[in-house]
Structures are given as C-alpha cells and as structure tokens.
Amino acid sequence: MQQLSKSLDGFGESVIRKMTRISTEDTINLAQGFPDFDPPKELLDALKETADYGPHQYEITWGSKLFRNNLAKKQSRRMGFDINPEEEIVVTCGSTEAMMVAMETVCEPGDEVIIFSPFYENYTADTILCGAKPIYVPLNPPDFCFDKDVLREAFERRPKALILCHPSNPTGKVFNREELNYMAQLSEEFDTYVITDEVYEHIVYEPNEYIYFASLPRMRQRTICCSSLSKTYSITGWRLGYVIAPKEIIDVCKKVHDFLTVGAAAPLQKAAAVGLEFDDSYYTRFREMYTQKRDLFLNGLKEIGLRYYEPQGAYYVLVDISKFGFDSDMEFCEWMIREIGVAAVPGSSFFKENVNNYVLFHFAKKEETLKEAIRRLKKLKDYEVK
Structure with missing residues (x-):
C-alpha cells in the first residue's frame, strides 16, 4: 500500500476531547467547554417549530x-x-x-x-x-x-x-x-x-x-x-x-x-x-451570569488553596498543580478523574513551551454542578506534597 499523508504524523487525538472520552459517568467534566444547562427558550421553541x-x-x-x-x-x-x-x-x-x-x-x-x-x-x-x-x-x-x-x-x-x-x-x-x-x-x-x-x-x-x-x-x-x-x-x-x-x-x-x-x-x-x-439586555444578563459562575468557582479554588490566573474573559481558568508533585500534567488529570471525580485538561496541550504544571478547568456549568465540583476538589488538600 502507498504511504499515507505524512502531514498528519505529528497529530494525536485532541487532548480536550480525550478528557471527555475517558471521563466516567460519575465524573464532573470541567475539561471540554460545554454547558450543562439549556439554551434560551426562544431558540428551543423555534427549533420545535422548524422540526415541523x-x-x-x-x-x-x-x-x-x-x-x-x-x-x-x-x-x-x-x-x-x-x-x-x-x-x-x-x-x-x-x-x-x-x-x-x-x-x-x-x-x-x-x-x-x-x-x-x-x-x-x-x-x-x-x-x-x-x-x-x-x-x-x-x-x-x-x-x-x-x-x-x-x-x-x-x-x-x-x-x-x-x-x-x-x-x-x-x-x-x-x-x-x-x-x-x-x-x-x-x-x-x-x-x-x-x-x-x-x-x-x-x-x-x-x-x-x-x-x-x-x-x-x-x-x-x-x-x-x-x-x-x-x-x-x-x-x-x-x-x-x-x-x-x-x-x-x-x-x-x-x-x-x-x-x-x-x-x-x-x-x-x-x-x-x-x-x-435578541436585544442588548440578553448579552448583559449573559455576562452577569458568567460573572457569577466565575466568582463562585474562583472563590472555591481560593478556599482550597489552589493558585490560579484570574480570567478577564471566556470561561476557563488555568490552575497551578505544582504542589501535588506529579511529573506529568496528563498523569495528574487521569488520576484526578479516578480519585477526585473531576475532569480537567492538561495545560501542556496549550503551550509550545515545556510546561507541565497547569491544568485547565471551565466553569460553564450550573451553580449546583460547580458547587459539587468544588466539594470534590477539596479532597486535593489531602494529596499536597509536604
């Protein structure tokens, strides 16, 4: 058989999508950035009408x-x-x-x-x-x-x-x-x-x-x-x-x-x-909603004692995992799915530089989901390297 395209030799599976794939049913997925709440009702009603x-x-x-x-x-x-x-x-x-x-x-x-x-x-x-x-x-x-x-x-x-x-x-x-x-x-x-x-x-x-x-x-x-x-x-x-x-x-x-x-x-x-x-009021409420989610999640990270970079926009936060002593951020994320029940993305997948001490969480989730994620993440305190 002729050789396949070499342009794809350096490609692997998307790390973001991989973390979703390896998550269990009980895992809170804060890796791939999609909400667990419904779209605006106006869109859902329009979709029902379009179906007919x-x-x-x-x-x-x-x-x-x-x-x-x-x-x-x-x-x-x-x-x-x-x-x-x-x-x-x-x-x-x-x-x-x-x-x-x-x-x-x-x-x-x-x-x-x-x-x-x-x-x-x-x-x-x-x-x-x-x-x-x-x-x-x-x-x-x-x-x-x-x-x-x-x-x-x-x-x-x-x-x-x-x-x-x-x-x-x-x-x-x-x-x-x-x-x-x-x-x-x-x-x-x-x-x-x-x-x-x-x-x-x-x-x-x-x-x-x-x-x-x-x-x-x-x-x-x-x-x-x-x-x-x-x-x-x-x-x-x-x-x-x-x-x-x-x-x-x-x-x-x-x-x-x-x-x-x-x-x-x-x-x-x-x-x-x-x-x-939609008029501008929708986008104002939308921003306020995500501001509340951001504040809730970041306050939880702060309470746990995790070091993070406060986002100015979007719905992601980079968190420093140096204190847990893992050589690989991928290994840490796989461990966290098994032991903590929360999925994140290894930060190294975003950097050209040799960086292995960050993971990425997203907070596009319901308030109750974020609170449960924070409750689970508190268990990380038991695994800090002394």
Whole structure:
C-alpha cells in the first residue's frame, strides 16, 4: 500500500476531547467547554417549530438569507461598521470550520503564521494542514502579555497571518487597546492578515473592555473575523459558525467552504436566527451570569488553596498543580478523574513551551454542578506534597 499523508504524523487525538472520552459517568467534566444547562427558550421553541415546518433541505451554500441578515444586523451594531450580508458573510459548521476556511483562504504551503502561546490546540493543526509553519510568540504570566520586541521579530519574518484568540482560550486574556494597536501597526507594516477567533466576545468581565480588531483604523480590510453561536447561546452541539470579512476575501472563503462542507444545517440556521434578534439586555444578563459562575468557582479554588490566573474573559481558568508533585500534567488529570471525580485538561496541550504544571478547568456549568465540583476538589488538600 502507498504511504499515507505524512502531514498528519505529528497529530494525536485532541487532548480536550480525550478528557471527555475517558471521563466516567460519575465524573464532573470541567475539561471540554460545554454547558450543562439549556439554551434560551426562544431558540428551543423555534427549533420545535422548524422540526415541523422546515426547512429540511439544503440552504444557500454560504448561509440562509435570514441567518445572514440577522447576523449582519447584530454584528454591525456591535462592531461599529456596516456588514453586507450578501457579500461579507459565510456561515460555517462551527467556528472550527470557520478558522479552517480562513486559513485555507490566505495560506499556501511554505507560508508562516504567528500563534500566541498558550493557544487553543486547533490552531497548530490548522496551520500544518494548510502546509504552513507556525511561529510561536509567548504570552507571559501572570498577565499573559506579549513582549513587543519578540512579536516584532516574528513579524519581521513576513508571516502571512496572525491568529488572534480574543478573549483567549485558555488564559482568559482580554487584549487592551494598546496591545491591539501594536498588533495592528505590525500587521500593516508587514502586510499580514489577522484571523480573529471571537467566540467569547460576549464573555468579558468588568472592568475589561472588548474591542473588535476589525474596528481599529485600517484593520477591517485585512481582518478575517471567525466566530460562532456555540458559546453565546449555549448551543455548542448545533455547530453554527461564521466568517466575516471584506468581499474580496469572502469570495475565496465561499469556495473553500463550499468544497469542505457544502453548508451548515438548514433547520438549525432557521432556529438560531431567533437568537440573533435578541436585544442588548440578553448579552448583559449573559455576562452577569458568567460573572457569577466565575466568582463562585474562583472563590472555591481560593478556599482550597489552589493558585490560579484570574480570567478577564471566556470561561476557563488555568490552575497551578505544582504542589501535588506529579511529573506529568496528563498523569495528574487521569488520576484526578479516578480519585477526585473531576475532569480537567492538561495545560501542556496549550503551550509550545515545556510546561507541565497547569491544568485547565471551565466553569460553564450550573451553580449546583460547580458547587459539587468544588466539594470534590477539596479532597486535593489531602494529596499536597509536604
């Protein structure tokens, strides 16, 4: 038999999804970031109606007209510029496909792509699958800021794109205006595209401010905005994402998307379009809900005596496990599933650097689930290395 593709030789199973797979029925899964509570009732009611009346066949490849129109209205209002639903949007099968579409649109084999470390694990895979090469730029704790000189050195290699996860998974970092303006300055100076992952745009904790990179001066023309409805409406299983970019970029995105997946699920687009019509009060309540969850969980970690980095956005927290004496964070996570009954993600899966002393928890769970998780995690006190 002929040899299979060598481009996948360095790939393994997603560590995040692995932790879900090896969790038992009794495990509280704080690894893979999905809620254990229902989406808004308006979406569920719309889904029931769609089940009866459709559509049940293909929609327009790049997204139903209703979905694109509603999305354009919502994002135009929030991003501060008009978005043309016919020319500047592609609806995808989740933000995972959106990111891959963006990468395939701008990258060719041999190109280089800047990725901040720590990073969401798909970014390296996306880069390699495109035949491109990653350039890693560290985000330095405790604030997870980048070194300006290091970032400039990366740009001096003339990369094709920068991937910007904002707010960041896994750190919860919300980049401030000064940091974003510096990225913008370099991207313009070195003619680099910026691919933004904005899935946590509505989960930003006060006093932090969310700034869309495309809204910065002269950045709209070189920014490819990727996001999804998964986190904002608690529908991670619906797999509805999108790309927003100028027409000349979207024209290419449409081609990539068409031959990757043809189109996102038509009935789900119809039902989810209801959520895109929510007024600003929904997003205020949504942020308040996650602020309460964050405070509850972080207070529990503090009571247990665990050292963590307080997230400015998203719904993850990196926790230092040095005091437990494990050489491997994967070994610790597997042990914690068996002995503590809580699943986390080994932090090493997010870092290019040799880091083995962090695990990642998410807190997108009901209050009672988080309280039970904290109760179980208190048992960790018995295993500290004296």
